[in-house]
Amino acid sequence: MRPSDVAATDAQLVVRAQAGDQAAFEVLVRRYLRSAYAVALAELADGRDAEDAVQDSFITALERLDDCRDPAAFGGWLRRIVRNRARSVRRREKVRDTDSLDSVLGAKTGNDPGRDFERSQTRERLQVALATLSEIQRRVVLMHDLEGYKHREIAEDLEIPEGTVRSHLFLARRALRRLLGETDTEHDDE
Amino acid sequence: MSDGIDFSPLELHDIRHEQLVGAVLSGVRAELARRAADVSPFTVLSAWARPALIAAAVLAAVCVSMLTRQESGNPGSGIADELAVPTPALAWLVGEREPTVADLLVAMEEGN
Numbered sequence: 022m023r024p025s026d027v028a029a030t031d032a033q034l035v036v037r038a039q040a041g042d043q044a045a046f047e048v049l050v051r052r053y054l055r056s057a058y059a060v061a062l063a064e065l066a067d068g069r070d071a072e073d074a075v076q077d078s079f080i081t082a083l084e085r086l087d088d089c090r091d092p093a094a095f096g097g098w099l100r101r102i103v104r105n106r107a108r109s110v111r112r113r114e115k116v117r118d119t120d121s122l123d124s125v126l127g128a129k130t131g132n133d134p135g136r137d138f139e140r141s142q143t144r145e146r147l148q149v150a151l152a153t154l155s156e157i158q159r160r161v162v163l164m165h166d167l168e169g170y171k172h173r174e175i176a177e178d179l180e181i182p183e184g185t186v187r188s189h190l191f192l193a194r195r196a197l198r199r200l201l202g203e204t205d206t207e208h209d210d211e
Numbered sequence: 212m213s214d215g216i217d218f219s220p221l222e223l224h225d226i227r228h229e230q231l232v233g234a235v236l237s238g239v240r241a242e243l244a245r246r247a248a249d250v251s252p253f254t255v256l257s258a259w260a261r262p263a264l265i266a267a268a269v270l271a272a273v274c275v276s277m278l279t280r281q282e283s284g285n286p287g288s289g290i291a292d293e294l295a296v297p298t299p300a301l302a303w304l305v306g307e308r309e310p311t312v313a314d315l316l317v318a319m320e321e322g323n
Contacts, residue, residue: 041245054228167222
C-alpha cells in the first residue's frame with residue numbers, strides 16, 4: 022500500500038476499486054473497518070457476530086460498488102449496508118459457529134493469558150449491559166463513546182434531532198453505569 | 212471523553228483488526244479479480260470514441276466536399292480528386308493494370 026493510496030480521497034479509491042484495484046479497496050477497508058464494527062456492534066451487541074457482519078458487509082459493498090452513486094460518501098453508504106446486514110443477522114438469529122473468524126483465525130488477542138481473560142470478562146459484561154439498552158440508545162452510545170462521533174454527526178447519520186441524540190446518550194450511559202456498578206457521575210459532553 | 216463509558220474492551224485491538232482486514236481482503240479477492248478482468252462496454256466505447264470521431268469527421272469532410280462539387284456542376288472524379296490521387300495512378304487503377312517501369316519514370320517526370 023503506497024502512501025499516495027492512503028492519502029487518496031474516498032471518491033478516487035472507490036473508482037479504482039470499481040476497476041478491481043485491490044490496494045484501493047484495502048485502504049477503504051482500513052479506513053472504515055472500525056466504524057463499521059461499531060455500527061454492527063450497536064445492532065448485535067456481540068463482538069463475534071459484529072465482526073462477521075462487518076466482513077460480509079465489505080464483500081457486499083464491493084459487489085454493489087457500482088450502486089454507490091456518491092463515491093465521496095462511501096463511509097455513510099457502507100454504514101447503511103453494515104446496519105442492514107447486522108439487522109438481518111439479528112432477525113434471523115443466525116449464529117455461524119462454523120464460519121466465525123475465531124475458528125478460522127484464532128481468538129488469541131495477545132501474549133498475556135491473564136490479561137486476555139480479564140479483558141474477555143469485561144467485554145462480556147459490557148456486551149450483556151449493552152444488550153439491555155434499546156437499539157437507538159445502543160447505537161448512540163457506541164457511536165459516541167466507542168467511535169468518537171460528535172452529536173451532530175450521529176444525528177445526521179441516524180436522521181434524528183441532535184437533542185434526541187444527547188438524550189439517548191444520557192440515558193444509555195446512566196443505564197450502563199448502573200448495570201456495570203459504576204458511580205453515576207453523568208455529564209453530557211461533546 | 213472522561214464522562215463516557217469505557218468501551219475499550221470492545222474495541223478491535225490491532226491484532227484483531229489486522230485479522231479482520233485479512234479476512235475481508237481474502238473474501239473479496241475473487242470479486243476484485245473479476246472486476247479487473249471485466250472490460251465494460253463503456254470502457255470499450257470510451258477507448259474507441261476518439262478514433263471513431265476522427266474517422267467520422269474525415270468521412271464527413273470528404274462527403275460534403277463531393278456533394279458541393281456535384282451541386283456546382285463540376286463533375287471531377289469524386290473521391291480520387293478529394294484524396295489528390297495523381298492522374299497516372301488513377302489511370303492505372305481504372306485500367307486495373309500494373310504500372311511498368313517506364314510508366315513510373317514518366318509519372319515522376321510529370322510530377323517534377
